[in-house]
Structures are given as structure tokens and as C-alpha cells.
Amino acid sequence: xxxxxxxxxxxxxxxxxxxxxxxxxxxxxxxxxxxxxxxxxxxxxxxxxxxxxxxxxxxxxxxxxxxxxxxxxxxxxxxxxxxxxxxxxxxxxxxxxxxxxxxxxxxxxxxxxxxxxxxxxxxxxxxxxxxxxxxxxxxxxxxxxxxxxxxxxxxxxxxxxxxxxxxxxxxxxxxxxxxxxxxxxxxxxxxxxxxxxxxxxxxxxxxxxxxxxxxxxxxxxxxxxxxxxxxxxxxxxxxxxxxxxxxxxxxxxxxxxxxxxxxxxxxxxxxxxxxxxxxxxxxxxxxxxxxxxxxxxxxxxxxxxxxxxxxxxxxxxxxxxxxxxxxxxxxxxxxxxxxxxxxxxxxxxxxxxxxxxxxxxxxxxxxxxxxxxxxxxxxxxxxxxxxxxxxxxxxxxxxxxxxxxxxxxxxx
Amino acid sequence: xxxxxxxxxxxxxxxxxxxxxxxxxxxxxxxxxxxxxxxxxxxxxxxxxxxxxxxxxxxxxxxxxxxxxxxxxxxxxxxxxxxxxxxxxxxxxxxxxxxxxxxxxxxxxxxx
Numbered sequence: 001x002x003x004x005x006x007x008x009x010x011x012x013x014x015x016x017x018x019x020x021x022x023x024x025x026x027x028x029x030x031x032x033x034x035x036x037x038x039x040x041x042x043x044x045x046x047x048x049x050x051x052x053x054x055x056x057x058x059x060x061x062x063x064x065x066x067x068x069x070x071x072x073x074x075x076x077x078x079x080x081x082x083x084x085x086x087x088x089x090x091x092x093x094x095x096x097x098x099x100x101x102x103x104x105x106x107x108x109x110x111x112x113x114x115x116x117x118x119x120x121x122x123x124x125x126x127x128x129x130x131x132x133x134x135x136x137x138x139x140x141x142x143x144x145x146x147x148x149x150x151x152x153x154x155x156x157x158x159x160x161x162x163x164x165x166x167x168x169x170x171x172x173x174x175x176x177x178x179x180x181x182x183x184x185x186x187x188x189x190x191x192x193x194x195x196x197x198x199x200x201x202x203x204x205x206x207x208x209x210x211x212x213x214x215x216x217x218x219x220x221x222x223x224x225x226x227x228x229x230x231x232x233x234x235x236x237x238x239x240x241x242x243x244x245x246x247x248x249x250x251x252x253x254x255x256x257x258x259x260x261x262x263x264x265x266x267x268x269x270x271x272x273x274x275x276x277x278x279x280x281x282x283x284x285x286x287x288x289x290x291x292x293x294x295x296x297x298x299x300x301x302x303x304x305x306x307x308x309x310x311x312x313x314x315x316x317x318x319x320x321x322x323x324x325x326x327x328x329x330x331x332x333x334x335x336x337x338x339x340x341x342x343x344x345x346x347x348x349x350x351x352x353x354x355x356x357x358x359x360x361x362x363x364x365x366x367x368x369x370x371x372x373x374x375x376x377x378x379x380x381x382x383x384x385x386x387x388x389x390x391x392x393x394x395x396x397x398x399x400x401x402x403x404x405x406x407x408x409x410x411x412x
Numbered sequence: 413x414x415x416x417x418x419x420x421x422x423x424x425x426x427x428x429x430x431x432x433x434x435x436x437x438x439x440x441x442x443x444x445x446x447x448x449x450x451x452x453x454x455x456x457x458x459x460x461x462x463x464x465x466x467x468x469x470x471x472x473x474x475x476x477x478x479x480x481x482x483x484x485x486x487x488x489x490x491x492x493x494x495x496x497x498x499x500x501x502x503x504x505x506x507x508x509x510x511x512x513x514x515x516x517x518x519x520x521x522x523x524x
Contacts, residue, residue: 342469
């Protein structure tokens with residue numbers, strides 16, 4: 001039995017192939033790199049777009065724009081209960097089918113606003129006004145183009161590659177084992193935020209991948225919840241790097257004493273500020289030793305999704321690139337359905353406390369990008385507790401091949 | 413609103429204009445306040461909070477009568493201002509993102 005935790009171990013010793021050198025900033029600022037990310041990452045990887053609970057009944061749908069690929073996808077539950085993903089484009093002359101305030105709702109069919117072409121929930125073309133004036137129109141062949149879709153643990157993923165090279169489960173790999181079995185369906189209540197940030201999407205991913213900033217950025221909001229005398233810099237308790245994805249256990253101070261309102265909230269429900277929770281509610285492979293210093297399990301699923309779990313809740317981040325210097329961020333807190341007003345109050349307090357920390361994070365992210373954008377800085381200097389960031393750029397470069405090709409171009 | 417809240421909660425009447433239905437409105441109200449106003453809200457509400465939640469727990473959450481619903485919204489406003497009184501001692505965070513750019517999607521019931 002471990003009596004005293006070491007917070008001074010170096011995770012690079014487990015992953016020596018990552019190297020310890022400086023990491024180029026170019027992927028965050030280069031237009032060419034952004035173009036290659038579009039082509040080699042976002043156009044051909046599995047991207048999370050929602051939860052099955054978002055569209056519980058036949059006809060329920062939402063639209064997910066993949067702006068970086070100039071794509072828009074309708075995700076809809078059919079009369080047969082199957083969830084499908086359809087390109088949001090009318091087969092007639094390419095008009096967006098669903099747009100404006102209609103991007104989420106319930107439909108019996110989709111009708112194009114331009115000339116009234118009508119499609120069934122499964123994408124089949126149902127009706128064409130003045131159909132007899134078209135030449136050789138075969139409606140059976142003119143359904144909405146289907147997008148590859150797959151579901152894991154209630155998370156809906158799509159892939160813009162018409163023939164993805166691997167299934168979602170193969171794509172998730174070890175991450176599916178690591179995060180599988182968490183009772184996601186038990187947390188149907190979602191408190192979520194959206195903001196458009198003036199930053200490259202990876203600046204946001206990087207900031208949410210380390211706890212090094214907790215002391216400086218979140219000193220007032222999180223306080224002693226994330227550090228203590230034994231771990232004053234909030235080093236990760238554990239780190240696991242997979243071929244594409246990555247995971248860390250974020251430290252929580254078990255001796256943290258919550259403030260007066262947090263104590264009341266804790267009496268009526270469960271909050272994000274609580275430490276030393278009942279770890280036995282977690283699947284066996286998350287915090288396997290049931291350590292009391294576990295705050296949450298941080299997970300980054302390549303390329304743009306983060307899924308963090310802890311007892312009693314999970315929360316996610318997603319980063320949708322709009323341009324190399326603009327990103328749509330979505331932060332979501334998933335909680336149990338409140339059974340009474342006391343629990344609902346606790347949820348309100350809990351997600352607002354996290355929102356307050358996110359307000360600090362987003363401020364810092366824009367400041368980081370503002371600093372990088374001019375290109376003065378060619379490299380990041382990363383510490384061992386920031387190893388997830390190092391891994392992230394390596395995985396991205398494995399897909400993008402920018403530096404590989406550049407070197408090939410300059411060295412005969 | 414002479415009786416915004418249920419019987420027995422008339423002492424909270426001066427706080428009635430905090431009982432706003434959406435997070436966007438409640439956070440805007442907080443930003444438009446002075447720290448002294450937040451402190452006054454906190455001092456009135458904090459001692460009443462457990463009793464108020466016990467009282468509301470006697471009702472079905474999704475079927476609260478209008479005055480009880482207002483009381484719940486008041487408790488949400490308290491959750492909004494409380495950390496600014498207890499921890500930050502100001503009405504906005506020092507590293508403050510423009511909160512109007514930070515959209516609570518859950519305020520729109522269509523997005524739940």
C-alpha cells in the first residue's frame with residue numbers, strides 16, 4: 001500500500017520517444033498548416049458531433065457545421081430509430097437545406113427553401129415540384145448524400161471521408177477501453193457554453209491539457225482544490241499516451257475545505273468543487289487504485305474533443321476551427337437529472353463555478369494566441385507536466401506531415 | 413410585485429428583481445451591480461438558504477408554482493453572485509473574458 005505519493009516523477013521516462021526538445025509554434029499560426037489540417041485531419045477523422053440523448057425521438061435532428069471543411073451535416077433520428085448523418089445540401093442546386101434558427105428541432109421531412117424539394121428523414125428524395133419538366137430525373141438516385149456515422153457509449157461521431165479507413169471503435173483504440181463503461185447515460189442534464197475565440201484551436205486544446213496554469217490563472221476560482229503542500233504545482237497524478245489520444249489524472253487536494261456556499265450545495269447535491277469523493281462509482285480502470293487525490297480523468301480524443309470524467313458527472317470541450325485564428329469552443333457539463341430543487345441549486349452552483357474558471361481560461365487563450373500570432377516565437381518550451389501538449393503536436397504532425405515534407409523539400 | 417415569494421419569505425422581497433429566469437440575465441445583473449449590492453444580497457440570503465431549499469424540496473421540481481419558481485430562480489442568482497462575494501471580492505473576475513461573448517446554451521430550452 002502506497003503511503004506517500006510521489007509528485008516528482010517524470011512521465012517522459014515512460015515515453016522517451018517523444019523527445020525533450022522545443023516544439024514548433026508553426027502549427028498554431030501558419031495558414032498552410034491550417035489548410036493541411038483541413039485536408040489531412042478534419043476531412044478524414046472521426047469527429048464527435050453529439051449525444052444520442054440530444055435526439056431522443058424519431059424526427060429529432062440537429063445540424064453540425066464543420067466550418068473548417070465548409071461542410072454542414074444533419075444528424076437525425078429516423079422513424080426506424082436509426083440515427084443518420086446527411087450532408088446538409090439540396091441535390092438540386094446545392095442550397096443549404098436547414099439553416100438559421102432551424103438548426104435544431106423536430107421534423108417530419110426536410111424541405112429546401114429554394115425550390116421546395118422534399119426529403120425524408122432517411123435522406124430519400126420524396127418530392128420535386130414541377131417534376132415533369134426535369135430530364136431523366138431518377139428520384140431514387142437523388143437522396144441527400146450520406147455521411148459516415150458511428151456511435152460509441154452514446155456519443156455520435158461522423159467522418160467526412162465517404163469510406164473511412166477504420167471503424168470508430170478501431171479509431172478510438174485504447175481510449176474506448178479506458179473510457180468505456182462510465183455511466184454516461186446517467187447524466188442527461190447538460191449545462192453548456194459556446195464562445196468564438198480569437199485563437200487557433202490548438203491553443204485552446206493545449207491550455208485545457210495541463211494543470212500548470214491552475215495556480216496562476218485559477219488561484220481565486222479553484223483555490224486550494226487543485227494543489228496542496230505535497231503537490232504545490234498540481235502535477236498530474238498519472239499520464240497515459242496512446243497512439244492518437246491521451247489521458248491524465250488531474251490532482252485534487254483531498255484536504256480541500258470548500259467555502260460556505262459550496263458546503264450548502266454539497267449538502268443538497270454533488271458539486272464540481274468536492275474532493276475525496278466516493279471513487280467506487282467509477283469504472284474499474286479509471287483511478288484503479290481509488291486514490292483520494294483524484295480530481296478528474298482528463299482525456300483528449302484526437303483531434304478536437306476532450307472528455308473528462310469524475311464521480312457524479314462528466315464534462316467535455318470541443319474546438320471547431322473556423323480559421324487559423326478563430327475557433328468555436330463548446331464547453332459542456334453533464335449532470336444527473338435533478339430530483340428536487342436542492343439538487344438543482346447544487347448543479348447551478350457547481351456548473352457556475354466551472355464557468356468562472358473557464359472565463360479565466362478563455363481570456364488566457366486569446367492572450368496566448370495574440371502573443372504567438374506575430375511569429376516572433378518559433379518554439380514552445382514545455383515542461384514534463386505539460387507532456388500531453390508535446391504528444392498532441394507529435395500526433396498532429398504524424399497526420400499532417402508538414403515538417404516531414406518541409407525537410408524533404410529542403411534537404412536533397 | 414407585492415408578494416413575489418411564498419408566505420414566510422417576505423423578508424426576501426427586496427431581492428425580488430434578482431429572481432430572473434435565465435443565466436444570461438442573472439450574470440448581467442451581477443455585472444451591473446456594485447460589490448456592496450452583491451454583499452447585501454449574500455448577507456440576506458445566506459442564512460435563509462438551507463431552509464429555503466428544504467421548503468422547495470417539498471414540491472415537484474418540474475411543477476413548481478409561480479412564487480416557488482421565483483424562489484428557485486433567486487437561489488440560482490445567489491449561486492451566481494456567491495463566489496464573487498466569498499472568493500473574488502469583485503463583481504467580475506480579474507482575468508475577465510467578455511461574458512457577453514460566453515453564451516449559456518442551456519438558457520434556450522431547445523438546446524437542452
